[in-house]
Amino acid sequence: MAPESMSELGKRLQRLSPKSRTPILALLVSILILRSRLIDAPGLVYTRLREAAKGKRPAPEDIEEALQKVYIDEADGSKTLLVPYGKNVNKINIKPTPPSALASSSKSFPLLSSSHKPSLSRSFLRQLSSILRIAFPSLTCRESFILVLHSFFLILRTVLSVGVAKLDGRIVKDLVSANGKGFLKGLGLWFLLAIPSTYTNSMIRHLQSSLSLRMRTRLTRYTHDLYLSSFPHLRYYRVGLEGGLEGVDQYITADIAAFLDSLSTLYGNLIKPSTDLVLFTLSLSRSLGPSGTALLFLNYYVTASILRAVTPAFGRLAEVERRLEGEFRAGVGRVGREAEEIAFYDGGKRELDILWRAYTRLIKHVNSIFKIRIAYEWTEDYVIKYLWSAAGYGLISIPVLMGKTRSLGVQASPSSKPNTDSDGPDNAVANRTENYISSRRLLLSLADAGGRLMYAYKDLLELSGLTTRLYTLLSTLHSLPRLPDITNASDEITLEHVDVGVPPLNFVLADDEYEVQATINPPLVRDLTLRLRKGEHLMITGSNGVGKTAIARVLAGLWAPQGGVVQRPDEVLVVPQRAYMVAGSLLDQIIYPHSYPQYVKSGKTEKDLMEILESVHLAYLPAREGGWRTRKEWRDVLSGGEKQRMGMARVFYHKPKFAVLDECTSAVSSDVEGRMYEHAKSLGITLITISLRPSLTRYHTQLLSLSGDGSGRTSLTRVGTAEERMGIDREIINLESKLGEVESWRQRLEELNGQLGIQKH
Numbered sequence: 001m002a003p004e005s006m007s008e009l010g011k012r013l014q015r016l017s018p019k020s021r022t023p024i025l026a027l028l029v030s031i032l033i034l035r036s037r038l039i040d041a042p043g044l045v046y047t048r049l050r051e052a053a054k055g056k057r058p059a060p061e062d063i064e065e066a067l068q069k070v071y072i073d074e075a076d077g078s079k080t081l082l083v084p085y086g087k088n089v090n091k092i093n094i095k096p097t098p099p100s101a102l103a104s105s106s107k108s109f110p111l112l113s114s115s116h117k118p119s120l121s122r123s124f125l126r127q128l129s130s131i132l133r134i135a136f137p138s139l140t141c142r143e144s145f146i147l148v149l150h151s152f153f154l155i156l157r158t159v160l161s162v163g164v165a166k167l168d169g170r171i172v173k174d175l176v177s178a179n180g181k182g183f184l185k186g187l188g189l190w191f192l193l194a195i196p197s198t199y200t201n202s203m204i205r206h207l208q209s210s211l212s213l214r215m216r217t218r219l220t221r222y223t224h225d226l227y228l229s230s231f232p233h234l235r236y237y238r239v240g241l242e243g244g245l246e247g248v249d250q251y252i253t254a255d256i257a258a259f260l261d262s263l264s265t266l267y268g269n270l271i272k273p274s275t276d277l278v279l280f281t282l283s284l285s286r287s288l289g290p291s292g293t294a295l296l297f298l299n300y301y302v303t304a305s306i307l308r309a310v311t312p313a314f315g316r317l318a319e320v321e322r323r324l325e326g327e328f329r330a331g332v333g334r335v336g337r338e339a340e341e342i343a344f345y346d347g348g349k350r351e352l353d354i355l356w357r358a359y360t361r362l363i364k365h366v367n368s369i370f371k372i373r374i375a376y377e378w379t380e381d382y383v384i385k386y387l388w389s390a391a392g393y394g395l396i397s398i399p400v401l402m403g404k405t406r407s408l409g410v411q412a413s414p415s416s417k418p419n420t421d422s423d424g425p426d427n428a429v430a431n432r433t434e435n436y437i438s439s440r441r442l443l444l445s446l447a448d449a450g451g452r453l454m455y456a457y458k459d460l461l462e463l464s465g466l467t468t469r470l471y472t473l474l475s476t477l478h479s480l481p482r483l484p485d486i487t488n489a490s491d492e493i494t495l496e497h498v499d500v501g502v503p504p505l506n507f508v509l510a511d512d513e514y515e516v517q518a519t520i521n522p523p524l525v526r527d528l529t530l531r532l533r534k535g536e537h538l539m540i541t542g543s544n545g546v547g548k549t550a551i552a553r554v555l556a557g558l559w560a561p562q563g564g565v566v567q568r569p570d571e572v573l574v575v576p577q578r579a580y581m582v583a584g585s586l587l588d589q590i591i592y593p594h595s596y597p598q599y600v601k602s603g604k605t606e607k608d609l610m611e612i613l614e615s616v617h618l619a620y621l622p623a624r625e626g627g628w629r630t631r632k633e634w635r636d637v638l639s640g641g642e643k644q645r646m647g648m649a650r651v652f653y654h655k656p657k658f659a660v661l662d663e664c665t666s667a668v669s670s671d672v673e674g675r676m677y678e679h680a681k682s683l684g685i686t687l688i689t690i691s692l693r694p695s696l697t698r699y700h701t702q703l704l705s706l707s708g709d710g711s712g713r714t715s716l717t718r719v720g721t722a723e724e725r726m727g728i729d730r731e732i733i734n735l736e737s738k739l740g741e742v743e744s745w746r747q748r749l750e751e752l753n754g755q756l757g758i759q760k761h
C-alpha cells in the first residue's frame with residue numbers, strides 16, 4: 001500500500017467514531033497478519049509464489065538432487081529441509097531444541113504416580129502448564145500473538161452479538177409500530193453489522209486452526225528431539241525396555257494432534273461463553289433489577305451443581321480410548337511390517353482374530369462412552385435448554401407483569417425518543433415488544449452460552465485425559481537417566497570385571513517418590529575381563545540366549561554394565577543380524593547412518609561405493625535397480641543375504657577401528673563370508689564376531705566362550721596357540737597317511753569292479 005493512501009486511510013479512520021472504528025481496525029490488523037504470514041512462512045507458500053512469479057521452476061535434476069540431499073546443514077547449527085512440492089522445492093529451516101533447553105525443561109516433568117487418574121485437579125494444571133511452556137516458549141512468540149488476536153476476535157464476536165440482539169429488538173419494534181423508515185434503517189444497519197460479524201467468525205476459525213498447527217509443530221519438534229536423542233540418552237531405544245512405554249508412535253502422531261485440537265477448541269468454547277455470560281448477564285441485569293439478577297445467579301449455581309454431580313469421568317475415559325486406539329494401530333502396523341512372514345505361514349486368519357479383538361475392545365469402550373453420554377447429555381439439555389429458558393421467561397415476565405416498563409436492552413434512538421408510553425397504548429406495546437425481543441434473544445444466547453460452558457466442562461475433563469497421555473510420554477522420556485560414557489581416545493577395548501544383564505525397568509513409582517526397581521535382573525555374563533588391542537580379532541561364541549548380543553549392546557553403549565568398567569574408542573560399529581534398511585536411495589543404504597551431505601563431505605565418490613559393493617559381491621545392484629538414486633522399499637527388495645552383505649558394505653564404507661559383527665553374515669554363503677572377513681582385516685578393521693559358526697574361528701586371534709549353564713562364566717582362549725597348532729599338525733599327519741592309502745583303495749575298487757564285470761569307460 002502506498003504511503004499517501006496509508007495516511008489518507010489514517011485520517012479517515014480518525015474521523016470515524018471510536019465504536020465503529022474497532023471492527024475496521026480489527027479487519028486491517030488481521031489482513032496485515034495474513035499478509036505477513038505469506039511473506040514470513042519459511043518456504044512453503046512464499047517460495048512457490050516467488051518462483052512462480054519469476055517463472056523459474058527447478059529442473060527435474062534439481063528436484064532429484066533435493067530428494068537425495070534431504071537437508072542442508074546451516075552455519076548456525078540448524079538444518080534446512082528440502083521438500084519437493086509439486087514442481088518446486090520448498091526450504092524449511094528447522095532449529096533443533098538445544099540440549100540445555102531439554103535438560104532444563106526436564107525439571108517440569110516429574111513422573112506421575114502409578115495410581116494417577118486424570119481429573120480436574122492441581123496435578124492437571126501442573127501437567128498442562130509444563131506442556132504449554134513448550135508450545136508457548138515466550139510471551140513474545142508468534143503463538144502468544146495469535147492467541148491474543150484470537151481472544152480479541154472471540155470477545156469482539158460477543159460484543160457484536162449483543163449489538164445484533166439489540167438491533168433485532170429495534171427492528172421488531174419498528175415493525176410493530178409500523179415505522180417504515182425506522183424499519184428500513186434498522187435493516188440497513190443489520191446488513192452492515194453482518195460484515196464484521198461474519199468476518200469475525202471466519203477469523204476465529206482460521207486463528208484457532210493456525211494456532212493449533214503452530215503448537216503441534218512446536219510440540220512435535222520438541223518430542224522428536226527428545227525421543228530421537230543420541231548418546232548419552234538413546235531414548236528411542238530405551239523408552240520401551242527401561243521406560244515401560246509401548247506404542248510411542250500413537251503418542252507422537254495421533255495423541256499430540258488430539259491434545260491440541262481439544263485444547264484450541266476448548267479455548268474458544270471457554271472464552272466465548274464466559275464472555276457471553278458476563279456481557280449478557282450485565283445487559284439483562286439492567287432490566288431485571290437486583291432481585292432478578294440474584295435469581296439468575298441462583299439459577300447458574302443450581303444448574304452447575306446438578307451437572308457436576310452427573311458428569312462421568314470423561315478424562316479417564318478419553319485416556320483409555322487413546323490407549324486402545326494405540327493398541328489397534330500397533331496391530332495394523334505389525335501386519336504391514338511383517339506381511340511376508342505372516343503370508344508364508346498363511347497367518348491372515350490368525351492376525352484377523354488379533355486385530356478384530358483389538359478393534360472390538362476399542363469399539364466397546366467408545367460405545368460405552370456414547371451410552372454414558374446419552375444420560376449426561378439428556379440431563380444437560382434438559383437443564384440448559386428448558387430449565388434455563390423457563391427461568392428466563394419467568395425473569396422477563398417480572399417487570400412486564402408488574403407493569404414496569406423499564407427500558408431493556410437497546411435504548412430507543414434519539415429520533416424515537418418522543419415515543420414514550422404516554423404517547424399511547426401502541427407505543428407501550430411496541431416498547432414492551434422491543435424489550436421482550438431483546439431480552440428473549442439475550443436469554444436464548446445466555447442459555448446457549450451456558451450449554452457451551454457445560455460442554456466445555458466435559459471437554460475440559462477429556463482434555464485432562466489427553467494431557468495425561470502426552471505428559472506421560474514426555475515425563476517417561478525425560479526420566480531416562482544418562483548412559484555412562486564409555487568412550488576414550490585409546491585404540492583398545494577394555495572390560496574389567498564387567499557384569500552384563502538386561503537393564504531393569506528404570507523407575508517405578510510408589511507414592512510419588514522415585515524408586516529404583518528393587519529386583520535387578522540377574523547378570524547374563526559375570527565378571528568379564530578382557531583387553532582387545534587393534535589387530536586382535538575376537539570371536540564370541542556360546543549357545544543361544546547366553547548373552548552374546550548382550551555383550552554387543554554393552555560395547556555399543558545401549559545397555560549400561562551392571563558392574564565393572566568398560567572403555568572403548570569412539571569408532572566402534574555394531575552390525576546386527578537383522579540388517580536395517582533406511583528409507584531412501586540405494587546410495588543411502590551403503591552410507592547409513594551418514595546422510596548425503598556427510599557423504600559428499602567425506603570426499604568419497606560413486607566409484608568408491610562401487611568398489612565397496614564389489615567387495616561384498618553386490619556390484620550388480622546399481623545397474624539392476626536403475627542407479628544409485630533409485631528409491632525403493634529396500635527391506636522388501638533385497639534378499640536376506642543381500643541385506644546382510646549391505647550391512648558389511650557399511651562397515652567397509654565407514655572403516656571403523658572396531659566392528660562388532662553380531663551373526664551378521666549368517667545368511668551369506670561361506671565363500672563370500674570368508675572373503676568379506678579377509679577384506680575387513682585388510683582394511684585394518686579389528687573384528688569382534690559373535691557367531692556359532694566354528695568356520696569363522698580362523699579369522700580371529702581370541703575366542704571368548706560363554707558358558708551355557710546359567711552361571712554367566714566365560715573363558716577366553718587364544719586361537720592359534722602351540723597346543724592348537726599341534727592339534728592341527730596331528731590332523732594333517734592323519735590326513736596325509738590316509739591320502740597315502742588312496743592308491744591301494746583304488747586298486748581294490750578296480751578288482752571288485754572286475755569281479756562284478758563292471759566296465760569302466
Ligand SMILES: Nc1ncnc2c1ncn2[C@@H]1O[C@H](COP(=O)(O)OP(=O)(O)OP(=O)(O)O)[C@@H](O)[C@H]1O
Nearest residue numbers: 241502524542543544545546547548549550551663
Ligand atoms: N529386552 C529384553 N528383555 C528381556 N530379556 C531380554 C531382553 N533382551 C535379551 N533378553 C534375554 O537375555 C538373554 C540373552 O540375550 P542375547 O540376545 O544376548 O542372547 P544371544 O546369546 O545373543 O542368543 P542368540 O545366539 O540366540 O542370538 C536371552 O535369554 C534373552 O531372552
